[in-house]
Amino acid sequence: MTFDYDLFVIGGGSGGVRAARIAASEGGARVALAEEYRLGGTCVIRGCVPKKLMVFASEYPGAVEDARAYGWDARIGGFDWKKFRKALDAELDRLEAAYRSGQEKAGVTIYDQRAVVADPHRVRLADGTEITAKHILVATGGHPFVPDFEGAELAITSNDIFLLDALPKSILIVGGGYIASEFACILNGLGVEATQYYRGAQILRGFDGECRGHVAEAMRDNGIRIHCGTDVLRMEKVDGGIKVASTDGQERVFDAVMYATGRTPNSHGLGLQDLGVELGRRGEIKVDDYSQTSVPSIYAVGDVTDRIALTPVAIREGQAFAQTVFAGKPTKADHELVASAVFTQPEFGSVGLSEEDARDQEAVEIYQTAFRPMQSLFAGRRDRVLMKLVVSAETRKVLGCHIVAPQAGEMIQLAAIALKMGATKEDFDRTVAVHPTMAEELVTMKTPVRKA
Template sequence: MPYDFDLFVIGGGSAGVRCGRIAAGHGARVAVAEERFWGGTCVNVGCVPKKIMVNAAEYGAWMEDAAAFGWPHHRHQAHDWAKLAAARDTEVTRLSGIYGKLLAGAGVTSFDARATFVDPHTLDVGGKRVTAERIVIAVGGTPTRLPIPGAELGLISDDLFTLKALPKRAIVIGGGYIAVEFACILRGLGAEVDLIYRAPLPLRGFDEDVRAAAAEALAAQGIRLNPDVAPTRIAKVGDHLMVSKSDNFMREADAVFFCTGREPNTAGLGLDKAGLDVRPGTGIPVDDEHRTAVPHIYAIGDVIDRVNLTPMATAVGHALADTLFGKNPRKASYENVPTAVFMSPPIATVGLTEAEAAARGPVDIYVTRFTPMRHTISKREGRRTLMKLVVCQNTQKILGAHMLGEDSAEIMQGIGIAVGMGATKQDFDRTIGIHPTAAEEFVTLRTRTRVAGVQAAAQ
């Protein structure tokens, strides 16, 4: 039977737009539907507005640093939240509009509407029925709240970008990257901040040395850490909120943020009508080709809950379009994906943690900690840098690189190329460092800190 489109993409975020645009460039008849905002979470309520607010928080600290370098300190007034919000929203609107223009320029049909399945090849798009030979689900994820009494009184991560004013006292619940980023943003802009998380250290899944250094950095900037506890209740008391914790203590705040994870946004898509058995809030199972249990339906990005990063989703969308319509079958690798946490100071990492690498065999560990040059002058606390290499003892390949410190994300992008190419410790050693920089430490680490994973190799 003839179809209205060769490809229909549900979701106009990074993954969906890239997949649709590249497929159209290969000559396919493509449509993309987006019910909320073009560009998805990253552009509108994620990476982009968050990074703008991270920059804003950092500027305040830099003004304080400047006095040590001979510049007069003029930070006598409170931060202008409204001015920041206006500038942020203008940039978000500009970038969101670019996504629509990219699709139009590629000849893609765009629908500003919700798309749900009617049957495996038919979709209801804002009340109109359309058919497609292939369908890609790229609807991303959605923030979650903890199931505790009073949870409705708390905010989710999206809500930071609609606040009309900075809360004077904020509680951030969670220990992941969104939680620590939000804690640093709010603290850097002038709020009192409590960070509540269930583990001994924040950032579960990151390297242990990095986690410990992150906790030190958070505490040094005045964020009150509440480890090994969980919130049990939120109550409205007068004009403020009271959060009860599992350690039988309570914290008072003007705003409470749930940064407790995201879940795949599968609810209400009518997946059962497409022949897919997926529980709401869970990732859609796919094979290595990102094909679901229904062969002509694919799923990419955060909705499959693999590596939930915008560049990863974009790469997968591009590879899928090339495979389906470009006569160039290929995959985007989920291995050695560089990533960053834009806390203060930021974290960047690529490859295996020490624990992951040690489970595979013996590894050499190189670690250095130092105060970067700027802060030997400014004396600002909590700005120490940590850099770490995890090296396979047998092959001397760099298995992981980790950094907490200023410019870490910019530095790690280049390190990610080297790790992905299989660079060895000797390759790093013979590279000439750029002096004076923090980055040069990655190529001047000569003294092994410790060996790990010997027992794993013996087994």
């Protein structure tokens, strides 16, 4: 059978564009890609990139306050959201154009419309056009989940926050994960009165327990009202905002309510189940180690597979798929020891096992230090850094590294290299410290604080 393309990619996010470009430029494949919204996907258009730029914007008031402590006659005025949004939109336009240019230079044909799977070798575009392909790759990502309850339609999500005409004076953020916690810090830094509800006992579930507590305490010190063990019962529009009734028996009014209670894979309506593609309970596409589905010609990468929902992971999965299918190099994406950074204030960087997970597997030693960093100590701030190593008592390998500190994301990237190489605690000990830095504490912790 002759196909129109060797590969048809549905979804123009990080995983899809990487797979398309590599298949076309290095694999010599005839490739097409369909994207119904904007090239770049969640990360570039409504996730990592705009969020990080908002993080930067939210940190300037604190930086100016510190500058005064260091002797500068520094002042800061009000935040101009419209000016920031104009610059943000321009940057996202630039990035989207760069993504498009990269695809076109690689020889990828782009269809700016929705595509669904009609059969194992055929896709159907929104305009009715049908296209055949030897292989189909689904890389449609995910979307924010808002539960069904009275007044749910009044909530916004992280997709909407970048499109607001004006910042609210007050906001309730519902959720305890990294997206909810990051936006609580961002909006607080931009002058919004931020409250966070989370139904669990502590925010940032899944991360190291001690670090979660450290971040939560710092957020509260910065003025964020965190209510754990609290969920929304109902919401209604009232004069002055949105009235929220919660499980703690309170009713409060906020200018806006943002839900960040998880994300759901974008697999619905693609025609996959009709073809026998196996989906999981949450709609995630089930794949093997090579990202192949239960239908041999159909593959999937990125958040729609719900393996590790991080942009760099989607990119690695897309790359591995292209190498496997089009370069004759069977490649598995490596999902072990993937580092992550939570851009709260302070930042939280983590790689490897938490103390809780590690001690469930084997005997461990915990090395830990907490201190006030030089820069903010001089400025009179109460900030405290937390650094923690989880070490195997038997092999001495460092099983986990966790950092709560300014620029923790930058530090954890380098620590991840050491863990990936199998570094032991003695390897850390043999490393000479760089002084004076916060990171030197990672190699100067000599005595365990406890064994577990």
